[in-house]
Amino acid sequence: MIKRILTSYAARLDEYLRREFARPEGVAEVGFLGSRTGEPPCKLIVSLINIEREAAGGYASGMRRDSGEYIRSYPPLLLNLDLMLSAVYDDQRYAESLAVLSSTLHFIQSAPTFEFEKKVYSVEMAGLSLQDVHNIWTTLGGQYYPSVMCKLRRLAIDAAESSGSGRIVTDPPLVHSGIRKEEA
Numbered sequence: 164m165i166k167r168i169l170t171s172y173a174a175r176l177d178e179y180l181r182r183e184f185a186r187p188e189g190v191a192e193v194g195f196l197g198s199r200t201g202e203p204p205c206k207l208i209v210s211l212i213n214i215e216r217e218a219a220g221g222y223a224s225g226m227r228r229d230s231g232e233y234i235r236s237y238p239p240l241l242l243n244l245d246l247m248l249s250a251v252y253d254d255q256r257y258a259e260s261l262a263v264l265s266s267t268l269h270f271i272q273s274a275p276t277f278e279f280e281k282k283v284y285s286v287e288m289a290g291l292s293l294q295d296v297h298n299i300w301t302t303l304g305g306q307y308y309p310s311v312m313c314k315l316r317r318l319a320i321d322a323a324e325s326s327g328s329g330r331i332v333t334d335p336p337l338v339h340s341g342i343r344k345e346e347a
Contacts, residue, residue: 177192196249207249210246213244214242242317246286246313246315248267267311274286289313
């Protein structure tokens with residue numbers, strides 16, 4: 164789900180940026196910001212920096228009452244994703260990287276929400292101190308690029324809605340004396 168939503172957001176951002184910066188290979192994409200070898204991609208890179216649980220909806224228990232019986236039911240996991248939008252360009256194209264970042268800020272301001280799979284998400288700028296910026300870029304390998312941190316709010320992860328994404332975990336396997344429940 165995270166891959167699909169970030170790829171969708173990057174595609175919409177790329178579509179917006181291509182209006183001003185016509186490039187056949189695109190202007191924005193999802194990518195890793197860590198230590199780079201070789202040439203920078205000369206693109207705006209959308210990276211996942213952190214995932215945090217949305218606490219505004221509260222925390223519900225795993226049990227609910229239905230027709231006089233208690234049924235195991237877990238509410239969706241609501242997440243906020245911290246995204247770094249970075250203009251990763253080589254030194255000779257620094258001015259272009261600033262222009263791309265400026266247009267990215269226009270996109271964030273003019274399109275604070277977007278729809279993905281019939282759900283609406285908001286993306287807003289997140290304020291970081293200079294120390295926070297330093298810590299993030301140091302963790303990512305020390306190479307700084309002009310960037311903005313954003314928060315994508317209220318991504319719902321619900322195993323009951325997942326289909327085709329693998330096995331849904333119901334109960335952890337019972338391990339007793341080295342024998343799993345399935346093997347007994």
